[in-house]
Amino acid sequence: MIEFRHVVKTYPNGTKALDDFSITIGDGEFVFIEGSSGAGKSTLIKLLMCEERASEGEIYVNDFDLMRMPRRQIPRLRRTMGVVFQDFRLIESMTVYENVAFAMQVVGASNRVIRRRVPYILDLVALTDKARCRPIELSGGEQQRVALARALVNNPQAIIADEPTGNIDPVMSFEIVELLSAINRQGTTVVMVTHETELAAKFDKRTVAIENGRLVHDSSSMGGSGR
Amino acid sequence: MNTLSKIPYLLREGLHNLWSNRLMSVSSIGVLGVCLLLISNAVLISNNINGMISQIGNEDAIVVYLQDGTSAEDAEAFGGELLKIENVEAVEYISSKAALDSWKEILSEYPDILEGIDEDFLPASYSITVIDLEKVDETLKQLESMEEISSIREMTELRDQLIGIRRAVSAALYGIVVVLFAVSLFIIANTIKLAMYSRRKEISIMKYVGGTDWFIRIPFVVEGFFIGLIAALLAFFVQWYVYQYVITQLVTSINFVTPIAFGSFSGTLLLSLCAGGALVGMAGSLVSIRKYLRV
Numbered sequence: 001m002i003e004f005r006h007v008v009k010t011y012p013n014g015t016k017a018l019d020d021f022s023i024t025i026g027d028g029e030f031v032f033i034e035g036s037s038g039a040g041k042s043t044l045i046k047l048l049m050c051e052e053r054a055s056e057g058e059i060y061v062n063d064f065d066l067m068r069m070p071r072r073q074i075p076r077l078r079r080t081m082g083v084v085f086q087d088f089r090l091i092e093s094m095t096v097y098e099n100v101a102f103a104m105q106v107v108g109a110s111n112r113v114i115r116r117r118v119p120y121i122l123d124l125v126a127l128t129d130k131a132r133c134r135p136i137e138l139s140g141g142e143q144q145r146v147a148l149a150r151a152l153v154n155n156p157q158a159i160i161a162d163e164p165t166g167n168i169d170p171v172m173s174f175e176i177v178e179l180l181s182a183i184n185r186q187g188t189t190v191v192m193v194t195h196e197t198e199l200a201a202k203f204d205k206r207t208v209a210i211e212n213g214r215l216v217h218d219s220s221s222m223g224g225s226g227r
Numbered sequence: 228m229n230t231l232s233k234i235p236y237l238l239r240e241g242l243h244n245l246w247s248n249r250l251m252s253v254s255s256i257g258v259l260g261v262c263l264l265l266i267s268n269a270v271l272i273s274n275n276i277n278g279m280i281s282q283i284g285n286e287d288a289i290v291v292y293l294q295d296g297t298s299a300e301d302a303e304a305f306g307g308e309l310l311k312i313e314n315v316e317a318v319e320y321i322s323s324k325a326a327l328d329s330w331k332e333i334l335s336e337y338p339d340i341l342e343g344i345d346e347d348f349l350p351a352s353y354s355i356t357v358i359d360l361e362k363v364d365e366t367l368k369q370l371e372s373m374e375e376i377s378s379i380r381e382m383t384e385l386r387d388q389l390i391g392i393r394r395a396v397s398a399a400l401y402g403i404v405v406v407l408f409a410v411s412l413f414i415i416a417n418t419i420k421l422a423m424y425s426r427r428k429e430i431s432i433m434k435y436v437g438g439t440d441w442f443i444r445i446p447f448v449v450e451g452f453f454i455g456l457i458a459a460l461l462a463f464f465v466q467w468y469v470y471q472y473v474i475t476q477l478v479t480s481i482n483f484v485t486p487i488a489f490g491s492f493s494g495t496l497l498l499s500l501c502a503g504g505a506l507v508g509m510a511g512s513l514v515s516i517r518k519y520l521r522v
Contacts, residue, residue, distance in 0.1 A: 049435065072440075079437035091429055102429075106438035108233050154436065 001027055002048065002158065002191070007057035009043050009213075017043035018054070019213040025191060027157070030184040032200040033193045035210035041193045044210070045162050048191075049083065050074050062157050079107055082151025086163035088143045090135040096146050097122065097131040103150045117153060125149045125179060141172030148179060158189035165196060173199055181205075233442070241449025248422045252450075255418040256458045259507070262411045263462035263500055264469075266404050271470060271487075271496075273400040275478050277393055278487055280360070284389040285316070288357045289381045291370055292350040302351050305375050309353055314366040317356040323347040350377060361390055408507060415454060415511025419447050423516065447512045455508025459500040466496065 002025040009018040017040045025031050035041045046052040047059060050066055059066040062080040069077065090099050097118055104114045122128050125145040135143050144164055151159055161180060165173035177192070177199065184190045194200060200207055209217035245252050291309075293302055302320060309318045321329075326349040327341070334340055357363055363386060370379055423430065433443050470489050478486035 075434075075437040075439045077437075078435060083435050089428065089432055089435075091432065102432070103436040105236055106433045106436050106442060108442070150436070 001025070001060065001062065002189070003058070003060040004044075004047075005058040007047065007054045007059060009040075009047060009052065010055045017213050018047070021057075021210075021213065021215055023208060023215060023218070025189060027189055028184070028187050030181065030190045030203075030205045031192070032203075032205055032207045033191060033210065034195065034197055034200060034207060035193075036195055039210045040213040041195075041210060042162070043213075045083075045160060045193060048160060049081070050077055079154060080157045082154065082156040082159045084144065084147045084151050084159065084161040084164045086166035088135070088140075088147045088167070090143060090146055090150075092135055095132050095134055096127060096138070096149075099135070099146055100149045100153050103153050107154055109154075121149045121153045124152070139172070140168035141175060144168055144172075144176055145179065148176070148183075152183065152188075156188065158191060159183060161190065161192040163194055164192065165194065165199060170199075174202065177203060237442070237445040238449055240446035241453065244422050244426070244446055244450040245453055248418070248425065248450075251418050251421050252454060255414050256454055256461065258414050259411050259454060259458035259504065260461040260465070262407045262414070263459055263504055264465055266407045266503070267462060267466050267496060267500060268469065268474075269400050269403045269407075271466075271474060271492075273396045274492075275474065275487055276396050279478075279481070280389045280393050282485075284360045284386060285358070286356045287319075287354045288360065288363060288386065289355040289366065289370070289379060290352050291355065291373075291376045292352045292378045292380070293375055294377045295347075295350060297351060297375060301375070306353060308373070308375075309355065312366060312369050314357050314359055314362045315355055316358045319354040319356075321352045321354060323349050323351050326350070326352065360386055360393075408503075411507045412511045412514065415451050415508050416515040418454065419451055419512040420515040422447060422450060444513070444516050447516055448509050451508035451510075451512030452505050453508070455504035455506070456501055457504075458508075459504030462504070463497050463500050466500075467493070 002023075004021055004023045007018050007021045008016070010016050021040070021044075033041055033044065043052065047054055047066070048061060050069065054067060057067075061077060064073065064077045064080075066077070091102065094102060100118050100121060101114050104117065109117070119128065119131070122131055125148055127142065127145055127149065130138060130142060130146075135146065138146065144167075148159075148161075148164075151161075159180065164180075165176055168176065173196070180190050180192060181203065192200075207217070207219040208215060293305065297305070299322070302322075306318050306320055309315055324346050327344065327346060330349070331338075331341055355366075357366060363381065367379065367381065370376060430443055467489060475486045475489075
C-alpha cells in the first residue's frame, strides 16, 4: 500500500516540485504515472524511496511512515521495493548473473539461496542464455530486463519503474510493460513512471497524470480500470 | 540472513577494492609506510636518548656521607635502609679506606700529599643510583631526615639539564607523532575516497536495493585496514634494517653508552606498528565514507 496525503515538496532553492499531492495505490495495483519532464515524477520516486523527505503532508509506504521514520530504517523500507531506472544502472564489470546476485548479496542472502533464486528470476525474464554476458553485450531491452530481474530478485512488494522504456525502442518497450504486467499478475504492485502516454494507453491500467506537481487526472476516479 | 554469512563477502569486497585500485593502494601503502617508519624512528631515537640520560644521570646521582665513627656493621645495615627508599635502585658502599685509595690513585703523581693521613680520615659514603631522576628532590628530603648521614652531595645542575633535554625530546616526539598520524589519516582518507568514487555506481545500487550503511562501509574499512597493515609490516622490516645498521652504529659511536638491542623491543614495535597502521587505515576510511553515504 502506497499512500500520499496532501504532500508538498519544496527544494531548498525554492522549487515546489509537488503541491498538495494525494494518491492511494493499493496492494497488487498497476499504475502508470504520466507527466512531462519537470512535472514532479522524479520527485515522487525520490519521496517513495525516501531519498528525499517531503516538506509537508503524510506518506505511507508498505506500513512505513516516511515522515517519522528514522534514517536507519531506510534500508528496510527499500527492501520492500524493487527499482528500475531509465539508464538501467547495471555494473559493467559484472556478468548478468552477478548483477542480479549482487542485489541479494547486499541484503545478506546466503550463497545457497542466491544460487537457487538467480537462475529462476533470469528464466522469468527470459535471459537464462545470457547469464554469462556482460551488460555491454546486450541490447537496451535486454539490459532493462536484467535491471528488472535485479529489482525482482529480493521478492519486493512493489516494483517502482522510473521511465523504464525511455532508452529502448518501441517494440522492446512494449515487451517490458508486458513483463511488468505479468509480474503484476503474480500480486506485485507496479508503479511505472513514464512520459509515453501512447504506450500506457495500449494497456488497460490505472493512469495518473501529474502537471506542475499536482495530480490532474486519475483514471480510477473516472470509472477507468483499477487493475 | 545472518551476519556471519556476510563476512566472507565483505572481506572479499575489501580485498577486491585494494586490488582494483592497486596503483593508488601501492602509493598509499608506500607513503603510509614511510610515515610509520618516521614515527617509529622518532620513538626509537627518543628511547635511546632517554636510555642514555638514565645511564648518565641516574647512576651515582646522589652521594651520602656517613657520620664519623660509624662502624662497618652499622654502615652495612644502613645500606639496607637506603634500599628501602622508593626511588633508590642500587647503592654502592665506599669505605673510608676505599675513598682514600681512590684519591691516592688520582694523586699518584704527588704521593707526598696524602702521606701520613689516617685510613679513616675521609668519611665512608654510599653512592646511590636512582630510578627516576625527576623524583630526586623527594628522595633528598627523605635522606635529609636520616641521622646516620652527615652530608649529601648531588649534581643539581647536571640533573636539571638532563631533565630539560629529556622533556624537550619527549615534546618533539609527541609533536612528530601527532603530525605524522594526521598525515597518514589524510593519505588513507584520500585513497578510500578514490576507491569510493570508482565504485559510486555500485554504492548507489546498494543503497537502492536496501543495503545498510555498515554493509556498504565495511569493504572500504577492510581496504583501509589492509593498507595500514601492509604499510606497518613494511615499516617494521625497514626499521629493523635501519636500526641495526644506522641507529645502533650511531649510538655506539658515542662510546660510553650502549644502544638498546632491537630484539628487546621488536615484538612490541611490530604490534604497535600493526595496531597503529590498521587503526589509521580504518579511521581514514570511515572519515571519507561519511560523506558518500548520503543517498
